[in-house]
Amino acid sequence: LKMQLAQSQKMEAIGRLAGGIAHDFNNLLTAIIGYGSFLKTNMDKENPLIAYVEQILSSAEKAANLTQQLLTFSRKQIINPKPVNLNEIVKKIEGLLIRLIGEDIELKTKLADEELTVIADSGQIEQVLMNLATNARDAMRHGGTLIIETRLVELTKEYKKTHDVEAPGVYAMVSVSDTGAGMDEKTKERIFEPFFTTKEMGRGTGLGLAIVYGIIKQHNGYINVYSEPGKGTTFRIYIPIAKPELKESEPIALPVPTGGT
Numbered sequence: 001l002k003m004q005l006a007q008s009q010k011m012e013a014i015g016r017l018a019g020g021i022a023h024d025f026n027n028l029l030t031a032i033i034g035y036g037s038f039l040k041t042n043m044d045k046e047n048p049l050i051a052y053v054e055q056i057l058s059s060a061e062k063a064a065n066l067t068q069q070l071l072t073f074s075r076k077q078i079i080n081p082k083p084v085n086l087n088e089i090v091k092k093i094e095g096l097l098i099r100l101i102g103e104d105i106e107l108k109t110k111l112a113d114e115e116l117t118v119i120a121d122s123g124q125i126e127q128v129l130m131n132l133a134t135n136a137r138d139a140m141r142h143g144g145t146l147i148i149e150t151r152l153v154e155l156t157k158e159y160k161k162t163h164d165v166e167a168p169g170v171y172a173m174v175s176v177s178d179t180g181a182g183m184d185e186k187t188k189e190r191i192f193e194p195f196f197t198t199k200e201m202g203r204g205t206g207l208g209l210a211i212v213y214g215i216i217k218q219h220n221g222y223i224n225v226y227s228e229p230g231k232g233t234t235f236r237i238y239i240p241i242a243k244p245e246l247k248e249s250e251p252i253a254l255p256v257p258t259g260g261t
């Protein structure tokens with residue numbers, strides 16, 4: 001618990017700092033992109049310098065993308081909380097995910113029969129799934145399977161003992177699994193830290209999972225990770241259910257944790 005507290009304080013401080021910088025940077029980049037585009041459209045098509053202007057624009061756009069991520073990371077409140085069915089969110093972004101992961105990776109979705117009503121900002125939950133799917137894709141360079149599953153689960157007091165789950169109760173669970181490279185223990189310990197990345201320069205920002213963590217905390221949820229090098233990784237996310245409808249579901253055996261927060 002102490003570790004979790006330190007983690008969230010660290011995230012908050014970095015978030016505030018990053019948010020401030022990102023905001024100022026955004027204004028500067030708006031000028032660079034604006035005047036750059038103006039230059040480009042007003043230059044003679046034959047001008048050999050046009051390639052350099054394009055280079056400036058493409059770098060500035062990458063930087064804008066990064067600041068956008070920083071801003072998302074530093075935003076504190078749930079923007080637009082509403083009762084939503086988690087299954088519907090998954091269905092809605094399925095098409096987007098298929099395009100994101102490319103042809104060599106197969107997407108399998110297994111949705112719970114029950115309605116999984118949670119109070120959430122569906123845009124933010126979509127972002128969570130996108131970030132997890134992006135990482136899964138990057139871990140499956142030679143193809144594989146991405147599995148997205150939803151379930152209604154009851155987190156019991158027993159679970160609480162081993163998982164720092166402060167509030168036992170009924171949750172909507174969504175898991176994102178890949179058959180990719182997996183992670184060793186040392187990597188797993190640090191994945192939620194802002195700016196921690198094992199990806200090459202320009203590919204990873206190290207913010208994806210920090211954003212995921214922040215969003216899930218804001219929804220009073222939990223996130224666990226199970227991973228084995230060479231086998232793959234599963235992220236499980238739990239969000240408190242708004243209307244318990246557990247009666248129809250079987251009790252679910254929760255997996256033995258190999259780590260997580």
Ligand code: ADP
Binds near residue numbers: 178180191192196233
């Ligand atoms: P980024 O994707 O920019 O590196 P993240 O915060 O999303 O930042 O991820 C941090 C690190 O966690 C990654 O660089 C990678 O080492 C590890 N990671 C995250 N998801 C997975 C996964 N599904 N499989 C293997 N490693 C992962």
